[in-house]
Amino acid sequence: MSESVQRPAGAKTHQTTVSMEHRPVIQQGMVRAHDGTQLFYCSEGEGPPLVFIYGLACSSLHWTYQIEHFRKNYRCIWMDLRGHNASEVPKDLDTLNVTQMALDLSEVLNHLEIKEAVFLGHSMGVNILIEYALMRPETLKGLVLANGTARRPFETIFRTNLTELAFRGFAQIHRFLPRVVEMAWNAQKSSMIAKRLIGFGGFNTRLSSPKDIDVYVRKVAEMNPKIFLSMVKHYEDYDATPYLHRIEAPTMIISGTKDLITPSEQQELIAQLMPHGRLERVPQGSHCTQLDLPELVNFKIRSFLDDLKWKPANP
DSSP: OEEEEETTTTTSOOOOEGGGGGGOEEEEEEEEOOOOEEEEEEEEEESSSSEEEOOOTOOOGGHHHHHHHHTTTTEEEEETTTTSTTTTTOOGGGOOHHHHHHHHHHHHHHHHHHOOOHHHHEHHHHHHHHHHHHHOOOGGGEEEEEEEOOOOOGSSGSSSHHHHHHHHHHHHHHHHHHHHHHHHGGGGGGGGGHHHHHHHHSSSSTOOHHHHHHHHHHHHHOOOOOHHHHHHHHHHHHHHHGGGGGGOEEEEEEEEEEOOOSHHHHHHHHHHHHHEEEEEEEETOOOTTTSSHHHHHHHHHHHHHHHHTTTOOOO
16 A cells, blocks of 8 residues: 655655655654744654755755655755745845755754754755854764855856856846736746756766756745845855864765866865765766765765765664
């Protein structure tokens, strides 16, 4: 006997069928941050906790194959970042920054009474976890940092700083012509050009599912560009390289050899600066290695968990 299980709107848009014998325990709810912003969280499965954090303008889709795999034996916890999906947009848009999102994560984990976990972050989720690790090192059993950069992310997209200039130009246009920008932004949903450009830049289109790319484009288009630009404004100046040496937790750094958004030398730098960082390369992996090659990434994560002895009693 099987049952169709669907995650909440704003988290994942496609259904998975799981055996009733292995049906995960699902808990979800809202946590109020210190500034009143409501934050959505979800916990799937039982066992040692794994905490998943996605990146800028993304959703839990970016970890969906890992959550579906590991929730059979682990407690997989994820949250929607403020301003994203099922979480509220804060009244003060200046709180859409990496430090505040790390504080939000701490609030959610306090609510769930999580004392220790393995944390997995992708893209901007890497930066959120770096901040969180500096705030609450006692809760870290280990870290998995996928396709991230510790410093000024827009300096190195496509190995050029032109993207940084483009974002600043986009912000200026939005300042004077907000309605025009919002109309163009929303048009991404149905634009084949946008889908191909985003697919080419962020995914290995020979490996990733077209549905995954389509859902990501739609999620980006659904976000108000004012919110996106507020996050970019803070994110573009982010630099944690002076602090990486303070993070003592065992860390696996995942690097896609075909990542155009955060090129592999950025992950190499993190591995060099972290005392217990180990670099794992994924051949042909794009910026979304965990969507391109989920089985391989799951294997690497599983091996890392085994090394940490972070495994369930009855796997």
